[in-house]
Amino acid sequence: MDPKIEQAIELNAEHLRRILPLMHQHKIPATPENYAVWYHYVLGDEKALSARIDQAIAGQIPFSGQLNEELFALLNSPDQHLAMARIGEQLQALLRETSGAISATGERARSYDDTLQRLHSDLDDSPRQAASGMELLQAVLHETSQMRSSLQRMQQDFDTKSQEMDQLKVELEQVRHRATTDPLTGLANRTAFAERLETLIADAARNATPLHLLMFDIDHFKRVNDTHGHVIGDKVIRFVAKTLKEHACDNCLAARYGGEEFTLLYPASSLEEATALAEGIRHTIREARLVRTGSRESIGQVTISGGVAGYRPDQDPTDLIQQADEALYAAKHGGRDRIMVD
Ligand SMILES: Nc1nc2c(ncn2[C@@H]2O[C@H](COP(=O)(O)OP(=O)(O)OP(=O)(O)O)[C@@H](O)[C@H]2O)c(=O)[nH]1
Numbered sequence: 001m002d003p004k005i006e007q008a009i010e011l012n013a014e015h016l017r018r019i020l021p022l023m024h025q026h027k028i029p030a031t032p033e034n035y036a037v038w039y040h041y042v043l044g045d046e047k048a049l050s051a052r053i054d055q056a057i058a059g060q061i062p063f064s065g066q067l068n069e070e071l072f073a074l075l076n077s078p079d080q081h082l083a084m085a086r087i088g089e090q091l092q093a094l095l096r097e098t099s100g101a102i103s104a105t106g107e108r109a110r111s112y113d114d115t116l117q118r119l120h121s122d123l124d125d126s127p128r129q130a131a132s133g134m135e136l137l138q139a140v141l142h143e144t145s146q147m148r149s150s151l152q153r154m155q156q157d158f159d160t161k162s163q164e165m166d167q168l169k170v171e172l173e174q175v176r177h178r179a180t181t182d183p184l185t186g187l188a189n190r191t192a193f194a195e196r197l198e199t200l201i202a203d204a205a206r207n208a209t210p211l212h213l214l215m216f217d218i219d220h221f222k223r224v225n226d227t228h229g230h231v232i233g234d235k236v237i238r239f240v241a242k243t244l245k246e247h248a249c250d251n252c253l254a255a256r257y258g259g260e261e262f263t264l265l266y267p268a269s270s271l272e273e274a275t276a277l278a279e280g281i282r283h284t285i286r287e288a289r290l291v292r293t294g295s296r297e298s299i300g301q302v303t304i305s306g307g308v309a310g311y312r313p314d315q316d317p318t319d320l321i322q323q324a325d326e327a328l329y330a331a332k333h334g335g336r337d338r339i340m341v342d
Pocket residue numbers: 184217218219220221222223225229230231232233234237258259260332336
């Protein structure tokens with residue numbers, strides 16, 4: 001089979017294996033909205049949604065149209081989820097059609113095989129009564145040509161579907177990119193950060209490897225906005241983001257956590273390495289001389305404060321974030337423009 005189709009089937013089967021039985025069990029109509037809801041239930045990345053579904057299942061509350069709508073409204077950004085679900089649905093439809101084509105061709109191949117078997121046993125059983133050599137040849141040729149056109153149709157079908165799937169994959173990638181990227185800075189957004197944090201904590205727990213979380217906040221940022229306006233404020237945010245990106249190692253994840261708050265996940269690092277990285281970022285930012293484009297008027301010195309926290313066994317993501325946040329708070333209260341370690 002075309003490897004692209006094979007890959008798509010695997011990808012889809014992974015989700016379907018878990019989502020569809022659940023939706024079937026709870027008699028959920030297979031609409032894109034419901035598909036999106038149960039997709040996130042299976043992923044477990046929407047806490048409020050999961051809690052509401054678990055509550056309904058425990059209380060044996062039927063999943064009425066109203067409840068399904070309520071669940072969909074609990075999704076963080078329904079539009080994007082909907083787009084994703086629609087693409088998923090189209091992908092499924094394609095796969096259904098493709099597997100239909102495969103079984104149709106399979107049937108054809110079986111019938112070809114049966115005919116050959118029959119002709120063969122005719123010859124074996126009663127050679128004299130068997131069809132003449134010419135009739136036999138014609139029958140085999142007929143079956144072969146039928147088989148060939150069937151295979152050609154299937155090939156064309158696969159080619160078309162493969163192109164459609166390529167297009168869907170591109171669209172899915174665009175939706176995924178929008179859903180996980182902060183538009184102002186191009187850094188990972190908070191959702192992407194939360195997902196990676198969960199994965200990295202699971203890795204660190206399983207392999208007993210270190211993981212550090214660095215949290216930064218621009219100092220007196222309100223003043224920058226008040227003095228220079230929000231457009232310049234945005235530029236400063238972008239500058240800090242760029243500095244984070246430039247300092248981050250290949251397996252680090254830099255994210256915009258909130259307005260002027262940033263995080264950096266640094267797996268397999270020692271506390272010294274994590275602290276050195278945080279200090280390097282702080283130093284680069286404080287040393288930069290930011291000016292307004294055009295007038296070249298100075299924006300003044302920009303500084304950041306940072307907190308570094310190391311993962312401790314049995315911590316969950318919230319614990320590690322809180323630990324880094326406390327270190328950041330200590331840095332702010334210690335006078336800003338500094339890194340504190342918790
Ligand atoms: N330009 C711009 N400003 C933002 C954005 N998001 C948040 N802010 C501003 O960031 C400022 C944050 O201010 P505060 O939380 O009071 O903190 P601060 O002035 O940085 O002071 P400290 O953190 O205590 O050093 C607020 O004025 C927000 O309006 C954004 O995307 N762009």
